[in-house]
Each structure stands twice: as C-alpha cells, then as structure tokens.
Amino acid sequence: MKEQEAKTEQRKVNGDYDFKQTLKLLDFDEIKRELIEYAISEEVKDNMANLEIHKDYYLITRHLRETTEARAILDVAGTVPLHSLSGIKQIIEKLNRHEILRITEISSLSLFIKDTSKMRSFMLERVENTSSVSNYALGIDLLTAVYDELTRCVNTDQIDDNASSLLSKLRKRIDITEHKVKLKLQDYLIGSKFQGMLTDPIISQRDGRFVIPVKSEHKRNIEGLVLDRSRSGGTVFVEPAAVKKLSDELAQLRIDEENEVYRILSELTNLLASHKIQLYRNYEVMVTYDFLFAKARLSRKYQASPAEVSQNGRLKIVEGRHPLLGAQAVPLNLELDHKNRNLVITGPNTGGKTVAMKTVGLFCLMNQAGLHVPCGKETALPIFDKILCDIGDGQNVQQNLSTFSAHITNIIKIMAQADNRSLVILDEIGAGTDPSEGMGIGIAVLERLNKKGAYILTSTHYNEIKAFADRHPDFKNGSMAFDLKTISPLYKLNVGKSGESNALHIALRIGMPEDLISRAHEIAYKEQHDYSDFNASYERALTASEAEVEELLSESAEASEVVSANVSGHVSEKSSKNKVESQFAPRKISPYKEGDAVYITTMNKNGIVYERENAKGDVGVIVLGKRIKVNYKRLKPFIDSSELYPEAYDLDIVFESKENRKKNKLITKGKGKGLVIEKKGNQ
Incomplete structure (x- = not known):
C-alpha cells in the first residue's frame, strides 16, 4: 500500500510541465491583454486570448513580415478602415441555415459590404502590390450589385417604400x-x-x-x-x-404590407445567400486585417521592431527593453550561441536578475508569436520548442509543499522535458535550503540540463556556482551592476563577469557596526578583513581619477591594501596601519600550491602560483608574465593545478626559463661546475 502511494506521489512530481505557467511567469499573458485591447472584433479578441507560439521557421518569418508591413502602413496612414464585424459571422451562418434575415441584419451586411470595399480600395491604392498584407485585399469581393440592391431596398433599418x-x-x-x-x-x-x-x-x-x-x-x-x-x-x-x-380596411392593408415586406426580405436573403461564400471570404480577410493591425498598434506602442529569426542557435539581444516597464526599462545586451549557450547571473537582490532573464524568455515567446519586440537592430532570436521556467516563490499551501519542495518539483519536471530545443530559466537555483546542499543541487541540475543541450539562464548568490560557470566551457558568468554610493541597483547586465551580492557593503553603508561586518566577512569567506576605514576610503576611491586607479593597481600587494569596491570596477584604498586583527584569531595557512590558477582581486586578473605562502602570508604569483608577491587574502581559487596539468607534470616547464632548465639538468648530472641558476625576483 505504501509503495503504491509512493508511486502515485512520484507520478504527481513527474507530471507534465505546465506551459500556461510559463506564459504567466514571463508576463506573456500581460502582453496578450494589451494586444487584445487593440483588436476590434470579438473573434480576433478570442483568437488572441489563445495566441499560438509557433515553431516553424517559415511561418514565424511570415507572421513577422506581415506585422512589419502592417506597422509601416499604420505609420504612414495613421488609421485603417476596419469594420467591427459585430454579429457578421452569425448573420452569415443564418444564411447557411436558410433563415430569413431581419431588416437590421440586412442593414448590417450592407454596411459590412461597404466597409470591405473601402478596405480593398485603401489597401490597393495606398500600398505597394508587392506587400503580402495588401495582397489580402485582392481576396475581397466588391459585391457591387448586391450592395446596390440592398441600399435600394433598405433605408435606415427600414424597407424603403420603393422596394417594390x-x-x-x-x-x-x-x-x-x-x-x-x-x-x-x-x-x-x-x-x-x-x-x-x-x-x-x-x-x-x-x-x-x-x-x-x-x-x-x-x-x-x-x-x-x-x-x-x-x-x-x-x-x-x-x-x-x-x-x-x-x-x-386599415388592418387588412397593414397585413398586406407585412406580407410584402416579408417577401422582399426573402428575396434579399436569397440574394445574399447566393453570395455567402464571397461574404464569408470577405469576413475572413477583415478578421485577418484586424489581427494584423492590432499587432501593428502594439508594435507602435512598444516602439518595437522585428527580430531576426535565428536558424543557427544564435541568441543576440541588442538594447532590449522589457515591454511592460516602458521608459523605466534599462536596455539589455546579451549574446548566446550553441558554444556559449548558458549564463549564470549574479548580483544583489532586486538588482534586475529576474527581469533580465524574463526579458529574454518573453522576447522569444513574442517573436515566435509573430510580434515585434522592443530592441535594437541585429537582435536575433532562435526558435525554442519549449521554454521552461522556475521563477518566484512557488509555494503551494493546498498541497502542503514548502518553497524549496515546490521549486524541486518544478525542476524535476523541467529536467524531464528539456532538450536541445529548450530554453530553461531558473531563478535563484538551489535556494531555500541548506546552502551547501542547495549549491550541490544547483550545480548538478545545471550539469544535467547542459548535457541535454538546453539553453540555460539562471541566477544565484552561491560563489561555488559562479566558480563552476567560470570553469565550465559551456557556461559564462554575468552580473547586475550596482551603485554602492547610492546603495541602488543599476539594472544593467554585464556579461562575462560575475558579481557580488554586496550584502556586507550595503549593510555597512546603511549603518551596521564595522566590527560586526568584519566578523560576518570572516564567517562567510573564511578570512579576516578590516572594514574600519571602508567608508572614508570608499569615498576617495569613487572620486579617484583613472590614473590614480591604475597606479593603485600597479603596486605590489606588500605596499598596497587595495580591495574591490563594487562590481563596476571602483576601488577602495586602505592603509595597513589601520588594520586591526584579533590576537586570538587562528593563523590559517592558505591552500594555494604551485601550479594553481588563482584570481587576484586587486588587479582583476588571473595568475599562476609559483611559490607557496611565506611567513608574511604572501604567495608568489606569475601574472602578465611577471612574478609578484600577493597576500593570500587578495587571492581567490580559480582552477586547481590537478585540473590544469597531468599527473607528475614537471612544473619547471611553466616556471623556469629554457636556459635555467638546461643548467639544472647539467647540475643534476654532475656536469654543471661553475654554472649559476639565476632566479627572477619580484618585479
């Protein structure tokens, strides 16, 4: 019994991913609502409520081309003679059922025929014949003789005296x-x-x-x-x-009048019924125009343009703006392809990570629906069969699922359905549980999705996931810019550079005690760091000239205490004499060994360790071809030597010149009498 219940529960977890949830999470439902407002006919409004996301390249390009042409017509003409189409389809269906039309219904069809004629003239007189949008007008039948007979017999919802x-x-x-x-x-x-x-x-x-x-x-x-x-x-x-x-006598005359009116209505109905195919075709053309010009109006509202439909997997967004943010949207620039298809975005909370990812997903949905997107030229979007998202809290009270459980349930469904034609968006992957376990789950999920060939956009605060993205050839890091001076996000995505959450800096700037921040840094990063002079040095660094910054970066670690101030590249200068360390703090020996690749925070550069930490805590690092000493606190692990070199690899090949290696070989053989090996010192 328990086994059966477990299987039932597993089926619930492994159920189909809800694509409607994707449309909601990525704000596509809001886009549809705005699009519906621009439609005139109820049928088009209903169709837009179920707007299809296409997967065929040629169908998508055709829809985009038509939207572009409709937008061009609208920009020139300003207005288009559309008809409301209210009740027209139902009236034509009555003709199919051989029902006699009422006078008001005949009047409605008369006005419809008039407006379709206007649309035909408008399109063929003002638009080039090469336009596929104008070619729809060729399908409109003028029905001139029918219109003339209707207007002769019907006048302002009344049968005219001269009808017979x-x-x-x-x-x-x-x-x-x-x-x-x-x-x-x-x-x-x-x-x-x-x-x-x-x-x-x-x-x-x-x-x-x-x-x-x-x-x-x-x-x-x-x-x-x-x-x-x-x-x-x-x-x-x-x-x-x-x-x-x-x-x-009067009553009889009125009966005779009523019978004659009915006879005339029957004749007019039969006339219209004999042209019901043309009427229905005209109706379909007007529905098409209503749909196209609604898309054109939406494009004009968003100041949008068509994106290229990429067939080679290239995803490039140039100056992309989330359509629902209007003038507040900060332009997004991003480029991914089959070789670099995965992006890990870091940065502070409320810094715009989720908006950036949602913009990418929303653009792809809009593009595949034949809609323009608010972007610059050269924007290109691939076709995805599936767009799978895990965004937001997701807590389900009715099913008694925690936030973490809800996320994991969703991610299981995503992994089951993702393939190389999928875009996967994961917000704060691995969050909501023990950090070490959450980090492990996050990396494992990213590895699995990557093996499936999916495009991945994910955000995280975990340093381990950032490091994973730095090391993995299929991933790259990105960060959201943050202004520490104003303690506010800039909402700008910088691709190729990981960011920090800036929690300690923000807390310090808004008044948390410096000693508490220093202790928090020690707990978080397993190293000591003095924040006592941060605010003053921070202000100096913000106003420093480029020459002063370069001078600070060129100094050795022994002569300078330079730390990264924020993800935008500002620096903060500190004096070592103000450094206060607890005498009871245990002395940690840095783990860096010869051959390890490390990241030097003071220089924003990578280097190779050639000498382990000395008594002063300085590590020998080769960077930009020079050997310098850098305090271990200014280093971060990048790639372990075991991953860079084969087992038993001779690191002298990396650290020593060819001449010194020859001398060393002769000395080892006892043939190096008088030879001196000169070691390069700090430069």
Missing part, C-alpha cells in the same frame, strides 16, 4: 385610410354632442386600432367597441362604430 411597386401602393393606401379614420375621430373630440364624455381630447391606439378615451359612466352613450380600460377603471377606450369599417 406593390409596397409603395399599399403604404400610400395605408396613409390615406389612416387619415380618414383620424378625421372621423376628430368629430368626437370637437363635436358639442360629446362634450364632457371624454377623459382627454386625444386619439390613441390599442392593438393597432384607433380609439378615443371615454369616461366609464358615458360608455353607453357612444356606440362602439370597448377595446381597453384604464387601471383605475375610470376610463374606457372605445373604437366608435363609425370608423370600424375603415379600421378593418
């Missing part, structure tokens, strides 16, 4: 007979014989017959038929016997 000679005669006789009836009734209103018998001197109608209002007590004094009475009972409405014959 019989109808014209009937309506003339109706007018004459009505006039005779009213003249006779006037005798009752103004005649002295009936004074005081009437409630009001007016003529009204009941069931299409003319009556006069008579007081109840006098109803027997006027010969006629009572057709109605007031609610109070004080008034009865009498059709006098003197007008009954004329009223009967």
Whole structure:
C-alpha cells in the first residue's frame, strides 16, 4: 500500500510541465491583454486570448513580415478602415441555415459590404502590390450589385417604400385610410354632442386600432367597441362604430404590407445567400486585417521592431527593453550561441536578475508569436520548442509543499522535458535550503540540463556556482551592476563577469557596526578583513581619477591594501596601519600550491602560483608574465593545478626559463661546475 502511494506521489512530481505557467511567469499573458485591447472584433479578441507560439521557421518569418508591413502602413496612414464585424459571422451562418434575415441584419451586411470595399480600395491604392498584407485585399469581393440592391431596398433599418411597386401602393393606401379614420375621430373630440364624455381630447391606439378615451359612466352613450380600460377603471377606450369599417380596411392593408415586406426580405436573403461564400471570404480577410493591425498598434506602442529569426542557435539581444516597464526599462545586451549557450547571473537582490532573464524568455515567446519586440537592430532570436521556467516563490499551501519542495518539483519536471530545443530559466537555483546542499543541487541540475543541450539562464548568490560557470566551457558568468554610493541597483547586465551580492557593503553603508561586518566577512569567506576605514576610503576611491586607479593597481600587494569596491570596477584604498586583527584569531595557512590558477582581486586578473605562502602570508604569483608577491587574502581559487596539468607534470616547464632548465639538468648530472641558476625576483 505504501509503495503504491509512493508511486502515485512520484507520478504527481513527474507530471507534465505546465506551459500556461510559463506564459504567466514571463508576463506573456500581460502582453496578450494589451494586444487584445487593440483588436476590434470579438473573434480576433478570442483568437488572441489563445495566441499560438509557433515553431516553424517559415511561418514565424511570415507572421513577422506581415506585422512589419502592417506597422509601416499604420505609420504612414495613421488609421485603417476596419469594420467591427459585430454579429457578421452569425448573420452569415443564418444564411447557411436558410433563415430569413431581419431588416437590421440586412442593414448590417450592407454596411459590412461597404466597409470591405473601402478596405480593398485603401489597401490597393495606398500600398505597394508587392506587400503580402495588401495582397489580402485582392481576396475581397466588391459585391457591387448586391450592395446596390440592398441600399435600394433598405433605408435606415427600414424597407424603403420603393422596394417594390406593390409596397409603395399599399403604404400610400395605408396613409390615406389612416387619415380618414383620424378625421372621423376628430368629430368626437370637437363635436358639442360629446362634450364632457371624454377623459382627454386625444386619439390613441390599442392593438393597432384607433380609439378615443371615454369616461366609464358615458360608455353607453357612444356606440362602439370597448377595446381597453384604464387601471383605475375610470376610463374606457372605445373604437366608435363609425370608423370600424375603415379600421378593418386599415388592418387588412397593414397585413398586406407585412406580407410584402416579408417577401422582399426573402428575396434579399436569397440574394445574399447566393453570395455567402464571397461574404464569408470577405469576413475572413477583415478578421485577418484586424489581427494584423492590432499587432501593428502594439508594435507602435512598444516602439518595437522585428527580430531576426535565428536558424543557427544564435541568441543576440541588442538594447532590449522589457515591454511592460516602458521608459523605466534599462536596455539589455546579451549574446548566446550553441558554444556559449548558458549564463549564470549574479548580483544583489532586486538588482534586475529576474527581469533580465524574463526579458529574454518573453522576447522569444513574442517573436515566435509573430510580434515585434522592443530592441535594437541585429537582435536575433532562435526558435525554442519549449521554454521552461522556475521563477518566484512557488509555494503551494493546498498541497502542503514548502518553497524549496515546490521549486524541486518544478525542476524535476523541467529536467524531464528539456532538450536541445529548450530554453530553461531558473531563478535563484538551489535556494531555500541548506546552502551547501542547495549549491550541490544547483550545480548538478545545471550539469544535467547542459548535457541535454538546453539553453540555460539562471541566477544565484552561491560563489561555488559562479566558480563552476567560470570553469565550465559551456557556461559564462554575468552580473547586475550596482551603485554602492547610492546603495541602488543599476539594472544593467554585464556579461562575462560575475558579481557580488554586496550584502556586507550595503549593510555597512546603511549603518551596521564595522566590527560586526568584519566578523560576518570572516564567517562567510573564511578570512579576516578590516572594514574600519571602508567608508572614508570608499569615498576617495569613487572620486579617484583613472590614473590614480591604475597606479593603485600597479603596486605590489606588500605596499598596497587595495580591495574591490563594487562590481563596476571602483576601488577602495586602505592603509595597513589601520588594520586591526584579533590576537586570538587562528593563523590559517592558505591552500594555494604551485601550479594553481588563482584570481587576484586587486588587479582583476588571473595568475599562476609559483611559490607557496611565506611567513608574511604572501604567495608568489606569475601574472602578465611577471612574478609578484600577493597576500593570500587578495587571492581567490580559480582552477586547481590537478585540473590544469597531468599527473607528475614537471612544473619547471611553466616556471623556469629554457636556459635555467638546461643548467639544472647539467647540475643534476654532475656536469654543471661553475654554472649559476639565476632566479627572477619580484618585479
């Protein structure tokens, strides 16, 4: 029983990834809502609510080309003669069912035919014939003869008197007979014989017959038929016997008129039914134009342009702006391809990592839906069969899943479906649990997705994942710029350089005690660092000239205490005399050994260790062809020597000149009498 429950639970976890969730997470649903606002017809609005994400290269390029042409037409003309299409499809369907149309429905089709003719003229007169958008207008049938007959017979939702000679005669006789009836009734209103018998001197109608209002007590004094009475009972409405014959004649004339109108409606319906194929084709063309110009209006709102549909896997975004951020959007520049398809983005919270990743995913969705994206020229986007996302909290209270569990459940589904035609976006991978385990899970997931050939965009605060991306040939780092002076993010992505979360610097700048920050640094980075002079030196570094910065970077580690101030490259100068270290702090021997590749934080350069740490804590490093001594605190691990060189590799090949190696070989053989090996010192 327990085994069965476990299998059921596993099936839930391994269920299909919800693509609708991707559309929501990447804000594509919001884009659709704005697009729907620009559509006129209800059918197009419904179609846009289920806007398809295409995967065929030629279909996507065709849709994008049409959007581009529609935008060009809109930019020149300003407006386009579209029709609301309200109820038109339903009226045409009534023709298929052989139902007689009402007068209002015939009027609607008459106006529709007129507007389709306007659209045809507009497109063919103002747009080049080479345009595929203008070519749709060639499918519009003018239906001139039909329109002329409809307008002859129907006038402002009424059948015109001249629709037929019989109808014209009937309506003339109706007018004459009505006039005779009213003249006779006037005798009752103004005649002295009936004074005081009437409630009001007016003529009204009941069931299409003319009556006069008579007081109840006098109803027997006027010969006629009572057709109605007031609610109070004080008034009865009498059709006098003197007008009954004329009223009967009038009623018959109206029946004859109604029959003739029905006959005319039948003829007009049959006329329209004989052209229902052309009407439906015209309707489809107008639906297409409504859709195209809605996309064009959205493109104009976003100041967007078409992206190239890449067939070689190149993903390049130039000056891309998230469409929903408007003028607040900071341009995004990014380039990935099959060889460098994975990006790990680092930086402080609320620094724009998630927005940058969502912009990439949203652009791909919009592009494959035939929409323009707000970007610069040379932007190119590949076609993805699947875009898989794990963004946000994702906590599910109903299913009793924690944030971490919800993320892992989603990631399992993503890994099951990802392939080399997928874009995977993972926000804060491995977060929500023990940092060491979360980091391990994060790297393992990235390795698995990479083996599947997926494009990966992920954000992280884990230094180990940053280091993984630095080492792995299929990954590269990126960071979100941050201004420590204003303690605010710049929302700019710098590709090729990992960033820091800047939590300690931010906490210090807003007032946390310096000794507490120093202790936090020691715990986090397993090294001591003095922040006592940070604020003053930071201000100096921010205003330092480029020449002063270069001078600071050129000094050796023994003569300078230069630390990185932020991810944008500012530096902060510190004086070693202000350095305070606890006398009880254990002395740590740095792990760096000969052959290790290290990162020198003071110079923003990589180097190779040629000499282990000495008593002063300085490590010998070869950087830019020079041998210098760098304090171990200014180094970070990059690549272990075991990964750089084969086992038992002679490191003298790396560290010693060819001449010294020859001398050493002769001395080893006992043939080096008088030879001196000169070692290069610090330079």
